Amino acid sequence: MEAMLKKELGTSMLKYTGYSGGGCISEGQSYDTDNGRVFVKINHKSQVLNFVFVCITCTNAITIKAKRMFDGEMASLDAILQTETIKVPKPVKVIELDTGGSAFVMEHLDMKGLTKYSTQLGEKLANLHLHNKRSLDKQMREQQTENEWQHDWVTFYSRHRLQHQLNMVEKSCGDREARELWSHLQLKIPQLFTQVEVVPALLHGDLWGGNVAQTTEGPVIFDPASFYGHTEYELGIMAMFGGFSSSFYSAYHENVPKAPGFTQRNQLYQLFHNLNHWNHFGGGYKGSSLRIMKDLVK
Incomplete structure (x- = not known):
């Protein structure tokens, strides 16, 4: 997978930072690249159950391709980003994996729990x-x-x-x-x-x-x-x-x-x-x- 990420991102360096995270649907980890640090969300399944309401490109309560789910998230981040009202990670690219499933690359943000904002x-x-x-x-x-x-x-x-x-x-x-x-x-x-x-x-x-x-x-x-x-x-x-x-x-x-x-x-x-x-x-x-x-x- 890392070789594919390097190729798709056009980077000669792809170094795992040791930071990882995830939820009930996808996992994620951060990498340093030639163009800065990115966070990669990964879903290894070719299809996932999307139970998250309705997004810009997908509907709720149906089984969909992981790529379509990530396409919807990327479109959502793009739409919010364009309003210039509230900070979100900048989306970079959705990549289909040879092994099945997809990856969603976005800007890495050093985040912690909301306490003072x-x-x-x-x-x-x-x-x-x-x-x-x-x-x-x-x-x-x-x-x-x-x-x-x-x-x-x-x-x-x-x-x-x-x-x-x-x-x-x-x-x-x-x-x-x-x-x-x-x-x-x-x-x-x-x-x-x-x-x-x-x-x-x-x-x-x-x-x-x-x-x-x-x-x-x-x-x-x-x-x-x-x-x-x-x-x-x-x-x-x-x-x-x-x-x-x-x-x-x-x-x-x-x-x-x-x-x-x-x-x-x-x-x-x-x-x-x-x-x-x-x-x-x-x-x-x-x-x-x-x-x-x-x-x-x-």
């Missing part, structure tokens, strides 16, 4: 979420005309996120209570958005505590599964797993104020993640999924 993270994440709105506002001012892009987030989220997950629940275990609760909840969802204007925002897509860190310069986010959606969606998984301080939320909401009905919508967004985990990790998430649905249909 929570306020900056809140401000920078808000700037990421507001970037598309500000661009659209600028375009409308310059053109002095109404933007033509129409977007129905509520229908998309209800049908293609929640309904999809519940269809999977039905197929795997046929849970009657979930089916009955959904029949009531899907009718109520539009009411949760009556006082909200949803302007599509570029989201990280999987921003839990494990995908946030810091360098000496400030906060970093990584491992994105980006797409355009409601800013509040991002906060669903953050609330589900916790790990973000009050200073983060204060800084974020100073820039992106809570709209009426925020608390119920936050539950609605947590519901997707609970259903997703129920489908992929078992019945341990059944109780929390049903509890959220019961709370929302009250």
Whole structure:
């Protein structure tokens, strides 16, 4: 593999630094090259189960090629990088391995756990979420005309996120209570958005505590599964797993104020993640999924 990396990166030096890391899907390690230090994420399987929502180039809950998964991550990092709002590793290249699977090469960042940049993270994440709105506002001012892009987030989220997950629940275990609760909840969802204007925002897509860190310069986010959606969606998984301080939320909401009905919508967004985990990790998430649905249909 190292010979292929040298060839694909056009480097005469490829020296393992001793730094490695990884998660439940891929492993990673750093190398010094002629062009600086890089971090290489490796997945040796030709196909992997992608259970991470929806990214720019891939869909959720399907078996996909490792290369396609990394292509999606590279596109996500590129999109976030272009906003110039929050630091992410610079993507370099996706490489298909002769032995099967793929590798994703990106900039190496000396990261450690987030401890002192929570306020900056809140401000920078808000700037990421507001970037598309500000661009659209600028375009409308310059053109002095109404933007033509129409977007129905509520229908998309209800049908293609929640309904999809519940269809999977039905197929795997046929849970009657979930089916009955959904029949009531899907009718109520539009009411949760009556006082909200949803302007599509570029989201990280999987921003839990494990995908946030810091360098000496400030906060970093990584491992994105980006797409355009409601800013509040991002906060669903953050609330589900916790790990973000009050200073983060204060800084974020100073820039992106809570709209009426925020608390119920936050539950609605947590519901997707609970259903997703129920489908992929078992019945341990059944109780929390049903509890959220019961709370929302009250």
